[in-house]
Amino acid sequence: MAEPTDSRAAILDAAERCFADQGFQATTIKRIAGAAGVNTALLYYYFSDKQGLYHSVLERAFGGLVAEGLRGLEGGLDAPEAVRRFVRAQASYMRAHPALPRLLVRELVDHRAAHATAGISHVAATLFARLCEVIRVGQADGTFRRDLDPRLAAISIVSQVAYWHIARPAVGILLGFDAAGPAPEVSDQFAQHAAAFALAALSSDRRSSDRPPLRSEVAR
Amino acid sequence: MAEPTDSRAAILDAAERCFADQGFQATTIKRIAGAAGVNTALLYYYFSDKQGLYHSVLERAFGGLVAEGLRGLEGGLDAPEAVRRFVRAQASYMRAHPALPRLLVRELVDHRAAHATAGISHVAATLFARLCEVIRVGQADGTFRRDLDPRLAAISIVSQVAYWHIARPAVGILLGFDAAGPAPEVSDQFAQHAAAFALAALSSDRRSSDRPPLRSEVAR
DNA sequence: GTCTATACGGGGATAGAC
DNA sequence: GTCTATCCCCGTATAGAC
Numbered sequence: 001m002a003e004p005t006d007s008r009a010a011i012l013d014a015a016e017r018c019f020a021d022q023g024f025q026a027t028t029i030k031r032i033a034g035a036a037g038v039n040t041a042l043l044y045y046y047f048s049d050k051q052g053l054y055h056s057v058l059e060r061a062f063g064g065l066v067a068e069g070l071r072g073l074e075g076g077l078d079a080p081e082a083v084r085r086f087v088r089a090q091a092s093y094m095r096a097h098p099a100l101p102r103l104l105v106r107e108l109v110d111h112r113a114a115h116a117t118a119g120i121s122h123v124a125a126t127l128f129a130r131l132c133e134v135i136r137v138g139q140a141d142g143t144f145r146r147d148l149d150p151r152l153a154a155i156s157i158v159s160q161v162a163y164w165h166i167a168r169p170a171v172g173i174l175l176g177f178d179a180a181g182p183a184p185e186v187s188d189q190f191a192q193h194a195a196a197f198a199l200a201a202l203s204s205d206r207r208s209s210d211r212p213p214l215r216s217e218v219a220r
Numbered sequence: 221m222a223e224p225t226d227s228r229a230a231i232l233d234a235a236e237r238c239f240a241d242q243g244f245q246a247t248t249i250k251r252i253a254g255a256a257g258v259n260t261a262l263l264y265y266y267f268s269d270k271q272g273l274y275h276s277v278l279e280r281a282f283g284g285l286v287a288e289g290l291r292g293l294e295g296g297l298d299a300p301e302a303v304r305r306f307v308r309a310q311a312s313y314m315r316a317h318p319a320l321p322r323l324l325v326r327e328l329v330d331h332r333a334a335h336a337t338a339g340i341s342h343v344a345a346t347l348f349a350r351l352c353e354v355i356r357v358g359q360a361d362g363t364f365r366r367d368l369d370p371r372l373a374a375i376s377i378v379s380q381v382a383y384w385h386i387a388r389p390a391v392g393i394l395l396g397f398d399a400a401g402p403a404p405e406v407s408d409q410f411a412q413h414a415a416a417f418a419l420a421a422l423s424s425d426r427r428s429s430d431r432p433p434l435r436s437e438v439a440r
Numbered sequence: 441g442t443c444t445a446t447a448c449g450g451g452g453a454t455a456g457a458c
Numbered sequence: 459g460t461c462t463a464t465c466c467c468c469g470t471a472t473a474g475a476c
Contacts, residue, residue, distance in 0.1 A: 007459080007460085022245075022330075023243060023245065023246075023329070023330060024246075025242075025243065025245040025246040026243075026244075026245040026330075028450085028451060028452085029451070029452060029453085030450095030451075030452090038460080038461095039460060039461050039462085040452090040453090040461090041453085041454080041455095041460075041461065041462085042459075042460060042461080044452095044453070044454075045459070045460075046459095049452080049453075050452070050453090102329050104390075105325060105329055105386065105387075106329060108386065108387055108388075108389055108390060109243070109322050109325055109326060109386070110242075110243060110246075112389040112399075112401075113389035113390055113393070116390075117393065117399070120390050120393045120394070121393055123394075124393055124394045124396075128394050145420065147416075148413070148416070148417065148420075149413060151394075151395060152409075152410055152413040152417075153413075153417065154394075155380075155383075155384065155391060155394065155395075155410070156380050156413070156414060156417045158383075159379045159380045159382075159383030159384065159387075160375075160376050160379045160380070162379075162383055162387070163375075163378075163379035163382055163383045163386075164375065164379065166325065166328065166329070166383075166386065167325075167328055167379075167382070168328075169328055169332040169333035170324075170328060170333055170336075170340050171375060173333070173337065173340045173341055173344055174340070174343075174344045174348050174371075174374075174375070175371060175375075176344075179332075179337070181332075189372075190372055190375070193368070193369060193372040193373075193376070194376060196367075196368070197368065197372075197373065197376045197421045198421070200365065200368075200420070200421040200422075201417045201418070201420040201421035202420075227441080227442085248468085248469060248470085249469070249470065249471085250468095250469075250470095258442080258443095259442060259443055259444085260443095260470090260471090261442075261443070261444085261471085261472080261473095262441075262442060262443080264470095264471070264472080265441070265442080266441095269470080269471075270469095270470070270471090
């Protein structure tokens with residue numbers, strides 16, 4: 001930001017916020033320039049056009065996601081612990097990068113992920129594959145039940161935290177909060193719940209879930 | 221459609237498709253008119269303006285959702301069976317109305333559900349409340365474990381099928397399908413899996429899940 | 441109720457000075 | 459590298475004829 005001539009980064013940052021907040025169409029070049037504190041024409045110096053800028057934003061976002069995600073997944077191979085760590089990493093990443101979920105969802109519905117196939121394929125080959133592998137390991141050593149398809153189970157696991165963040169306004173209403181939506185603590189609480197829910201679904205016997213029962217009441 | 225002077229319905233139908241496909245901003249009045257087979261100016265005869273039309277589309281969509289959703293939920297109070305029925309109803313509704321998930325997601329990210337608070341509150345008071353109640357009943361009679369918050373569990377249940385449809389293009393890539401995404405049969409398969417996953421998470425003992433183990437391999 | 445014609449504004453993009 | 463000025467298209471919305 002303070003770098004000389006790093007207007008480019010400033011533009012990318014501003015564009016990411018704007019695209020996430022309002023979507024591709026609704027975001028105007030002029031607004032991005034304003035938010036970045038630079039001139040409209042400068043966007044065309046650094047990027048081919050609006051689409052090119054958008055594409056660059058997506059690439060950068062996905063790169064960070066995979067890098068940080070993989071870091072959160074390193075460590076032992078104990079299956080239940082790995083699942084718990086995965087959910088925690090997913091939740092903390094979304095909390096740290098609130099723009100990302102909206103950005104990705106928009107890309108999904110706006111272009112059927114056409115501008116993001118490369119990034120998603122990368123995620124599929126790294127993060128998602130890793131999660132599936134963990135589930136298979138758990139099934140092989142008997143801690144996880146074997147009558148669930150590992151890949152569908154992986155989607156079930158991912159969906160909980162993802163949906164929570166995508167549908168935050170609706171979730172707020174469902175849980176009886178006001179328009180402000182659930183507070184960050186509630187998101188943390190849900191992440192804990194999601195991990196427990198997933199492990200309960202996966203476990204092959206009830207004993208393996210002999211953890212401190214977290215009866216987490218959501219405050220109204 | 222064949223009704224005389226029911227251009228109004230034709231406009232609403234076309235608008236629903238367009239808004240779902242491209243979003244509010246990207247959808248042009250002219251395109252809606254074209255898709256409805258009427259003139260541009262006619263939209264302003266029936267609706268105040270673009271926003272008014274959008275609002276009417278949302279209202280109609282939510283009305284149908286609640287009506288049909290409640291119908292699918294009637295019947296016995298056996299908790300596990302009710303959960304299964306809920307997931308099945310959710311999946312079949314989304315399959316029958318493919319535009320709805322995208323429409324709602326767009327409203328969530330575009331306006332933080334501002335235009336849909338009434339509809340969502342209605343869903344919260346009917347469908348969601350019903351699902352929570354079912355879970356509580358199951359916990360009370362001992363078939364469901366008691367260390368899960370019923371409302372968070374309800375969100376976990378809903379999230380699976382919802383996410384599947386929202387993220388369909390990404391899911392397609394994750395599961396190794398081509399750009400076309402998963403076929404409808406795979407969606408049905410996932411709905412079955414989601415119900416089994418949810419019941420496994422909820423059940424207080426393993427015996428209660430002595431159903432035909434559906435080892436559903438997803439074809440590549 | 442339905443159409444034609446048009447005004448009006450705003451957004452993407454470029455030329456060219458500095 | 460960064461800015462000023464400007465062009466042109468297209469989308470919303472209205473007036474008014476039929």
